[in-house]
Amino acid sequence: MTNKKKQSAVVVAATVMSITFVLSPVAAVYAADAETAIVQQTRSTEIRENALPVTLPQELSGNAGQVLQDIALPDGWSWTDGNTIISREKPEYPARTAVDDKTYDYSAVEGYNAEEHFVEKNIPVTVLVPETEESTALSAKEQVQAPQTDSISSNTGEIEINPTSTEARENAPLITLPQELSGNDGQALQDIALPDGWSWTDGNTIISKEKPEYPARIAVDDKTYDYSAVEGYNAEEHFVEKNIPVTVLVPETEESTALFAKEQVQAPQANSISSNTGKVEINSTDFPDEKFREYLLDKFNGDGENKIAIADVTLIDVKDRTDITDLKGIEKFADLKYLICSYTGIQALDVSKNSNLETLSCTDTEIQDLDVSKNSNLKRLYCSNTEIQALNVSKNTALTYLFCPRTKIQALDVSNCPDLEFLDTRYMNLAYLDWGTADLSTWSKTLSTIDLTVTGDTFDITKKFAGIDISKLTVISGGRLDGNNITDYKVGTPIQYTYACGNVNGSSDTLTVTLNLSKSVSKIEITSNPDMTYTGNPVKNPSVDSEGSTGDVNYTYEIWNGRIWDKYTGIPTNAGKYRVTAKLAEDDFYKGAEDTKEFTISQAANGWTEDLAMTDWTYGDKAVSPTAKAIFGDVIFTYSDSEKEAYTDVVPTDAGTWYVKAAVAGTDNYTALEATKEFTVSQATNGWTEDLVMTGWTYGDKAVSPTAKAIFGDVIFTYSDSEKGAYTDAVPTDAGTWYVKAAVTGTDNFTGVESTKEFTISQAANGWTEDLAITGWTYGEKAVSPTAKAIFGDVIFTYSDSEKEAYTDVVPTDAGTWYVKAAVAGTDNYTALEATKEFTVSQATNGWTEDLVMTGWTYGDKAVSPTAKAIFGDVIFTYSDSEKGAYTDAVPTDAGTWYVKAAVTGTDNFTGVESTKEFTISQATNGWTENLAITGWTYGEKAVSPTAKAIFGNVIFTYSDSEK
Secondary structure: OHHHHHHHHHHHHHHHHHHHOOOOHHHHHHHHHOOOOOOOOOOOOOOOEEOOOOOOOOOEEEEOOOEHHHOOOOOOEEEOOOOOEOOOOOOEEEEEEEOOOOOEEOOOOOOEEOOOOEEEEEEEEEEEOOOOHHHHHHHHHHHHHOOOHHHOOOOOOOOOOOHHHOOOOEEOOOOOOOOOEEEEOOOEHHHOOOOOOEEEOOOOOEOOOOOOEEEEEEEOOOOOEEOOOOOOEEOOOOEEEEEEEEEEEOOOOHHHHHHHHHHHHHHHHHHHOOOOOOEEEOOOOOOOOHHHHHHHHHHHOOOOOOEEEHHHOOEEEOOOOOOOOOOOOHHHOOOOOEEEOOOOOOOOOOOOOOOOOOEEEOOOOOOOOOOOOOOOOOOEEEOOOOOOOOOOOOOOOOOOEEEOOOOOOOEEEOOOOOOOOEEEOOOOOOOEEEOOOOEEOEEEOOOEEEEEEEOOOEEEHHHHOOOOOHHHEEEEEOOEEEOOEEEOOOOOOOEEEEEEEEEEOOEEEEEEEEEEEEEEOOEEEEOOOOOEEOOOOOOOOOOEEEEOOOOOEEEEEEEEOOOOEEEEOOOOOOOEEEEEEEEEOOOOOEOOEEEEEEEEEEOEOOOEEEEEEOOOEEOOOOOOOOEEEEOOOOOEEEEEOOOOOOOEOOOOOOOEEEEEEEEEOOOOOEOOEEEEEEEEEEOOOOOEEEEEEOOOEEOOOOOOOOEEEEOOOOOEEEEEOOOOOOOEOOOOOOOEEEEEEEEEOOOOOOOOEEEEEEEEEEOOOOOEEEEEEOOOEEOOOOOOOOEEEEOOOOOEEEEEOOOOOOOEOOOOOOOEEEEEEEEEOOOOOOOOEEEEEEEEEEOEOOOEEEEEEOOOEEOOOOOOOOEEEEOOOOOEEEEEOOOOOOOEOOOOOOOEEEEEEEEEOOOOOEOOEEEEEEEEEEOOOOOEEEEEEOOOOOOOOOOOOOEEEEOOOOOOOOOOOOOO
């Protein structure tokens, strides 16, 4: 994000510099940090910067048959489908690059995906085809056999077309797009030079900052090279069309011209007339941040000393320096005018000593407080994306720019800033905003949403939001304003109001605020101690103190199970660790509350009445059961192969030394008991009871399972395509010679055993189980799916408008004759299959779904729009003063009889349709809005002018010495 911001800033600075020729250092830095506010300052809606040009990866290559994921892309790019196999028939493949569409506007960029935030482009790849014996032989064959008579049948009735005799064309070479093009906003494309061979599709197109790409064409030699798979190829006119990125330079506005002109004059003067002629030592005491010290010495120390002249420091620009975390020491620089510290690691900022500060940018930092009360010369303040919760600019009367979006400020009063022109309060949940008498040029805003708790059926909004002016507040919905109080609301239903903030471009503007109401918090506290010793009787509910809700108090209990608290049904009696929760029920304006307290019921002691006893046995014999008895609880026996390791309830069967544990689980009523004892299970002898048996099968049949049995242990069957190769448990399915191995792994209980056997899977024949079938359909109807089934393999359906031309998986929609191909790729296991079938998509008959409707109107009234809808196509409305005359899209305004025509132009897919209708614009009745008035005058005085106004037309005054 930081890098992209930085890139954008450089573009903006370059744009301004290209027009103003030379900027002062201060002006250049300000342009780089203004986050395009100057360029886009006249827009009051939410502002996003124009998309940066997308530079495509260049000079990529790979071998035919290679997957795309093996071809490296530049950082930020990824293949749309990395598993795609590249081939010489296709020279371009889609890839994606993630974009920052929160900062930049990519809506006009071809291939932009708003939901997943990426741009997808086709990337040229040079496909290298390795020379094989077949290709060598083919090339030789084509050189010698091309003119042979195999291409013409000896049967004089027909000519046989031999595919090997058609003219071969080479794969299309890579097309390199023009790079680093730029032009001014409003310039025609034809004025932007392209490399030789390229031309703009429409050179009269005017470029604008809203559109970063424009189509251009390059002529191609499609007689020698095959461009059919290249996106944008036009076979009829022999060119390829591509969208070319163009950097659009935005000329400065009057405001920015004035701003930069002012900075050009004033920036250097501050140093030349400064009263601060001394120097300050750059030490770790006054400047504790090492990286900040390095910056100051690097920028301002020209004589090699560890000191810098105070008067030299009018601009500090540490933007993007995340390694700088403390700007302490800037108070030494009284002449500092421009402080740019955005995207740094600072968490606090003190500019109280920098009284000459004019521009402050501290965006995207972690500062929580900002005091600018001593900065009366401050003109521009940028503090977006910070933790600031309040901002007082009452002393900043010179402020003209204030950008504070995405802060935690909830109330903002800038009424003491009469020169304020630009204000950005997006993504701030403001309760109110007031800029007094200032007339803003731009206010970027979003809706405010505030969560608010209430304790009753009315609340004083001036106490909820100190400083809010009731006279500027209008409740729209969810409640009613009664004096300072909001009433008639319901918790859960938002209150929405508007707040009159001031004027933008001479017109008043308002802030829309939504208050999401919620209930206030109640409190409850358990005041007694429920601890007790186990008696067999339940505990008593504890006493409580509560405030807030008037609801009932209920008690629930939980028991600790050693890991988590479990719900306890009823009231605890047994010994253990418990907790009780007192729950205060909610009422209309208070939430419920609860308090939880732990308590203990003490436990009793336990012991053995019969000690643990256990005897040995031999592996395979029946296991001997241990014996033991306890005073309390049931004795559980568990086993382990190590005295100190984990025990389970699984009785051991394997030979070896074992341990048995007798245990009584501790409960809340009594303690646990445990004892262990060692015993032995002796080892037994193993062997085969049934030898390995295996028979082969035919591919596609059910696999035959091998059989073998051992005296002890499970027989594991594994398979390999080589007797001495690696074996796996995957049962083979492909045709060929295979080997099966039956094995029992030796253990401490018995010895291992192993045997192998060869078997064969025979190749199977393939064929159609259902022939290819498809029926045509009419344009506009749902496409009919073809059907076909093969004995083996998946059937792939592809389509073409020519039986012998290339087929694709795109289902046709246009009317015409089409061909479908059903194909199964052959394998070593079965043969390939292929079939084609012709079908037709018929032209649809068009018609009206809604007839043409048009009503007249009276001269001077708003024109009535005609309505009509067709089954297919867009309806175009035109007008004429004669039913058979020429029609245009100009809507008539004069009174009279007129005709409207609704028409849809026919295509190959559907027929055209047309309808006309007569309508009338009636003559309007005129009259006086102000009656004729005139007063006399004395001879020699200036004549008095009469006055009168009519509803329509200009009033002409004439005079006579006789009324008649």
